[in-house]
Amino acid sequence: xxxxxxxxxxxxxxxxxxxxxxxxxxxxxxxxxxxxxxxxxxxxxxxxxxxxxxxxxxxxxxxxxxxxxxxxxxxxxxxxxxxxxxxxxxxxxxxxxxxxxxxxxxxxxxxxxxxxxxxxxxxxxxxxxxxxxxxxx
Numbered sequence: 001x002x003x004x005x006x007x008x009x010x011x012x013x014x015x016x017x018x019x020x021x022x023x024x025x026x027x028x029x030x031x032x033x034x035x036x037x038x039x040x041x042x043x044x045x046x047x048x049x050x051x052x053x054x055x056x057x058x059x060x061x062x063x064x065x066x067x068x069x070x071x072x073x074x075x076x077x078x079x080x081x082x083x084x085x086x087x088x089x090x091x092x093x094x095x096x097x098x099x100x101x102x103x104x105x106x107x108x109x110x111x112x113x114x115x116x117x118x119x120x121x122x123x124x125x126x127x128x129x130x131x132x133x134x135x136x137x
Contacts (some may be wrong), residue, residue: 005134006033008046009103013132032064037128042110042121043093044129050098050105061085061098064107081119086112097122101129 003014004023008031015035021043022034031048047064054062060076063085067074074087086095093109097118100106108125110118 004033006031006046008048011102011104012134013046013129014134015132035132040121040124040128041114042108042125044125045107045109046104047107050107059083062105063096063098063109065109066094066096066107077115077118079118081122084115084118086115088112097125099126099129101126101133 002017004017004020006013006015006025015033019035019037020033021036022032024030024032031046033046035044037044045064049068050062050064052062054060054067056067060067061083062068066085066087073089074085077084077086082097084095084097088094092111095112095115095118096107096109098105099108099122106129108121110121114121
C-alpha cells in the first residue's frame with residue numbers, strides 16, 4: 001500500500017494515499033491534510049493552525065473548517081468525552097471534536113446527525129490516528 005509520510009511536532013504518520021482527501025505538505029504551503037478513513041463516518045484533519053487558540057476562548061477547541069474563522073456562527077455541545085463544535089453553515093461535516101495525539105492536535109469532522117455518537121466517533125478517530133503513527137506499526 002502506498003503511503004504519504006508526514007512529520008509534525010516530532011510525530012511521524014504514514015497516511016495511506018487512498019485515505020487522503022486533500023493535502024498541502026510543506027514546502028508547498030502550510031501543513032493541511034484531510035483524511036477520509038474508508039470505515040469511518042468522519043474525516044480527520046491535520047492542520048498546522050490547530051495549535052492556535054480559538055477565537056472563542058481557551059475552553060473551546062479550534063476545529064479546522066468549523067470555528068477557525070472569526071465570524072462564523074457555531075454552537076458548542078458538551079459531552080462526557082469533551083466539547084463538540086457544530087455549525088449550520090455547511091451541509092456535511094458540520095460538527096467536530098478535537099483529538100490530541102501527544103503534541104499534535106487533530107480535528108475529527110462529522111455530520112450533525114451523528115452528534116449523539118460524538119464520543120464513539122472520538123474513540124474510533126483516536127484509534128485511527130494511532131494506526132497512522134509510524135511507531136505503532
